[in-house]
Amino acid sequence: MTATQNTNTTETPAAVPQGNSVDVILRRLATRAMGLTGADIERIVREARLKARRGKREISYEDIEEGIRGNRPPVPYDLRWRWAFHEAGHAVVHHALDLGPVRGLNIDTGQGGYNLVGFHLWATDTRDWYEHMLTMLMAGRAAEALVLKRISSGSGGTDDSDLARATRIAFDMERTLGFGTEHPLLYRPHRDPGEVFGREPELMVRVHARLDAALDRAAVILRRRRSTFHALAKALFDAQAMDETAVMHILADGDLPP
Template identity: 90%
Template sequence: MTATQNSNTVETTAVAQQGNPVDVILRRLATRAMGLTGADIERIIREARLKARRGKRAITYEDIEEGIRGNRPPVPYNLRWRFAFHEAGHAVVHHALDLGPVRGLNIDTGQGGYNLVGFHVWATDTRDWYEHMLTMLMAGRAAENLMFKRVSSGSGGADDSDLARATRIAFDMERTLGFGSEHPLLYRPHRDPGAVLDRAPELAARVHARLEAALDRGATILRRRRPTFHALAKALFDAQAMDENAVLQILADGDLPP
């Protein structure tokens, strides 16, 4: 699953490279907490404070992190690998296409993986940008197919899923953004793309072709950057949550033209 944010956009000692130690810890906790609601976090902090009070000591960051981890069931070994490769696929392609920063990755949610990515606002709204977005969104599925020769339902199943968002973008490219292969100047919005696609098989074929092309582009990028892709997936499997600095260190090591 991909969370997004816009972006107007490591030591002679460990602290100098990564910044203020408190900032490092806060980034780690924020990455760990991806996928939790505000109510979840409030409850975890209350429980951590109660635990510290019973121990007659001050609350620590470790108490909060332990509370976050304890809020989630352990992810089975095989599923953890699938989550790691899926999210690494998104991150590698996002970075390769220079869409923006990768703020964090998390496979410790018990409900699938999460990645938080930003976008350079100066690069948005062109045809290339939308095609890059489709490629990034389909990259998790491409990663699963490359590594396991079969895909899970993790890319779909919900209105905010990778497939749902990619389908909406491809639909809008055909109907509202002026990039369609048929009547591109017509503005034809609709609140329910699924209903339109069910009634218009030719449109559905064009939208699907865009998604297939994006899937192939994502797979090509991951093959070209296989060492980086594998290294990031392994690091994410081990750590289960990685902040921006940890992700960037691996991605930057494998930089080459997309």
Template identity: 45%
Template structure:
């Protein structure tokens, strides 16, 4: 294999494309992939080439039908547009070509004041993909849930932390209760489960409203994903520039406005504006 430290620009580009294709794979998955590629090269009595790995990655991916790709594009566009509307960090890459499905990589500002409004905004972003399916397609799939790192799992974990460890509980906010077994605690503490669920419902309602107001922006981004599969770098910047022109905000995303669930101090966010 070529040492990345000595790789030229073309090699770095190939490595980057390989990295995108392995998004969602575990270390064990990648190790098996490399072993298979090496066997392929040996059978051909030649050295291992990047194309060996790329071909195996491509052939292993499911051939997703267009309706499913469109649903994935709507879902990921929902996440991305919600982050843009709430101005919580920036979008780094968006794809509907991941091994396990689509993904939206974002960078949350580390210096943001971690108020209740900040975490409520993160909940909205996390649930916006499912909300986009709900609003624009009229149905939802299980794609937002299922695994421990899924949208629903992460949103539930955050909502529970707000009630148990971050000091934002509706009752006993000063009582610190670290959670090791979230599922058991929710199962045996119905009052806590109800409060966590209420936070999720509130965030989901807000996400659906955001999606309804920004349908044009989401459709534009979803169509770009259908055309490119993965958006990042200059291509992403160009698309998001057009998407931002179609974004509609209201007073509930602005500073100092009392809109019930929205208290995010957006003018303090130093987000990248390509």
């Protein structure tokens, strides 16, 4: 399952390898730890400290990274490529639409890929912004279809999945945000879109049309930025976890003129 998050993750400081700043090391650790709970991180740091104490030395970055990696099973080769393309698709479209910074990507969780992104507050709440959000959320699925020709269930299946979040946004655009194609001035909230779709099939058609259009827009962006998309997916496949600096180095190199 792919989860897009907009909160930062921090780690307990470790001894810093020569030539690296504390900030750089913490970003690398935070990216590597995406998908772990606070309890997981606390346990990993505790075990790393114990290991260092037994060795009569200070705790190091490598101790914590080894603890994180040891907490996860290896990802099969083909699945690792699928997750890499999926998360690279999200990142490329997020950047292309100027939604905000891409803080990090991770396919080393054993439970799917994760992306850590931020959003420019000045651009939120307009119709364009919501359509951009739909496009970004559908970009992982578009990436799989574009490269692998087969789509997995990775974009759906849970209430916090890409499809669930995109469906909720499209539903709200139609019923509560004033952007609907039918009776846009009516505020008609509901806790469960699925229940409403059973009673209002025409609404279901309109919501699905929004998602379908967003999927097409994402595919167009990925085709236009194909070289950047493939470069980022390859780098993510190799590294398995990339912080903001590594991601932006590839995305910025692939920026297209207006």
